[in-house]
């Protein structure tokens with residue numbers, strides 16, 4: 001559990017998208033009056049740096065195991081709002097099996113996937129979301145395959161009432177609208193997942209405006225909106 005120390009310095013790199021997603025989440029929970037009921041489970045990856053970021057109950061899980069952990073928490077504490085916070089690698093590589101089955105079983109949890117198209121914490125390796133042609137430290141000549149489209153994949157197995165969507169960290173208004181809808185979907189007893197296209201200037205090796213342009217370019221492949 002966190003120490004509610006809002007004075008803790010941010011552990012994220014300057015220009016990272018993770019804190020934008022977290023602030024959107026914190027504000028939306030506050031607005032909905034759900035900060036005390038909310039429980040945030042963190043995957044391993046740069047997500048784990050969120051441990052003292054928000055004044056809500058937060059704990060670390062294992063890499064790729066945030067969705068089954070939150071499924072278990074929800075079964076034990078049905079009045080809680082269970083939020084799984086993960087990177088694209090945690091969600092769609094090591095955690096894909098458990099995430100897909102959580103969606104298929106329509107588990108009433110909300111999964112927040114921060115998609116920066118790389119394994120950021122471990123130094124920028126190719127992830128399931130890496131674009132075709134994108135150069136990474138493990139694909140210096142460019143990734144040869146198309147990326148996994150997470151919400152679209154979940155849609156193939158999820159209940160029609162599940163809320164699945166994609167937004168980006170440079171559209172806070174939409175991010176907050178989608179977070180609210182995802183939490184309301186959990187309250188109605190259904191699965192929800194939002195993918196956030198997010199900045200990683202450290203591994204993209206971009207500066208200022210270049211980072212924004214990189215994110216805008218991602219939107220050509222990863223379509224924004226309700227899936």
Ligand SMILES: Cc1ncc(C[n+]2csc(CCOP(=O)(O)OP(=O)(O)O)c2C)c(N)n1
Nearest residue numbers: 044045046063087088089090118119120121
């Ligand atoms: C079982 C296991 N395998 C591998 C690792 C090493 N590891 C830590 S974080 C990570 C990738 C994280 O990438 P992503 O989920 O996209 O999160 P990001 O850091 O990009 O936000 C890996 C492979 C680990 N900690 N545990």
Ligand code: SF4
Nearest residue numbers: 012013016046120200
């Ligand atoms: S490595 Fe990338 S995702 Fe991780 S904290 Fe730094 S900018 Fe954020």
Ligand SMILES: [Mg+2]
Nearest residue numbers: 087088118120
């Ligand atoms: Mg990532």
